[in-house]
Amino acid sequence: MKRQNFSRKREAILEAICATDTHPTAEWVYQRLKAEFPDLSLGTVYRNIAQFKSAGRIRSVGVVKGQERLDGDTAPHAHFVCSGCGAMLDLKRDFLPREVNEEVGKIFGLEVENHELVFRGKCNHCMRKHPGA
Amino acid sequence: MKRQNFSRKREAILEAICATDTHPTAEWVYQRLKAEFPDLSLGTVYRNIAQFKSAGRIRSVGVVKGQERLDGDTAPHAHFVCSGCGAMLDLKRDFLPREVNEEVGKIFGLEVENHELVFRGKCNHCMRKHPGA
């Protein structure tokens, strides 16, 4: 017969990450799937995340408040991180052309693979909550 | 007369961070100063780093391999992080004008305070060590 148990949790982990734009943490994924898979363990989530990362199916988009944030959208794009609530938003707009990687590599004598642009500040919600920050 | 409350250790911690361009970790600072201050504790390093950060005298420039990296140069500039050895280099060149912060804020309805641009890849040294990576 076809495998059942094999892939379901793993698929669900990947699916959960890809289906959200919240740039979730491992803990978020775990909490999300616990209802559907009561015997899921956090270690399994971490293990699969590591595998998906090295397979290039998801990527890490930084650490916010000590927790790694994941993104199922592996196409390069910029982010905004709210220093209040930690929300991470996509900023899909071309700030820097991709050629800049090559340029930088040449100028500084490095092998540049990619770049990450992160804006920081307060999101709309936190702006109202803590005005004048 | 205003109190200074700057002990020698405290001065040394700030000085150590500002005097290097390696973007050190707390542990690095601790190891660095242990010879001069044998009774220094890692907790003191962390405590002072936190104070210097909130006073704006140093800043955090990201987390590499799970460790927070510090920079005594608070003027905005881009960085390069080597995925091999974790080295962090300054790239002092204007990639994005500062006005982009305001623009992004307007366009996306956010209060943007700053942005961080990080290039990733292999440094010269690691390039030779692991060719073709």
Added chain:
DNA sequence: TTCAATAATAAGAATTATTATTGATTTGAT
């Protein structure tokens, strides 16, 4: 079906980085 090899798993221990607590000591204005 039975078997062995392989891969996925949960649970929890271990590790690592960081923060908080505590109680003693030092500092500096008076």
Added chain:
DNA sequence: ATCAAATCAATAATAATTCTTATTATTGAA
């Protein structure tokens, strides 16, 4: 010298992540 606030080291606590281990599931072959 006095005294309150600042500073300190040591230690305990916390939080995120990784590692270990024993168990179970899957597969392909005999």
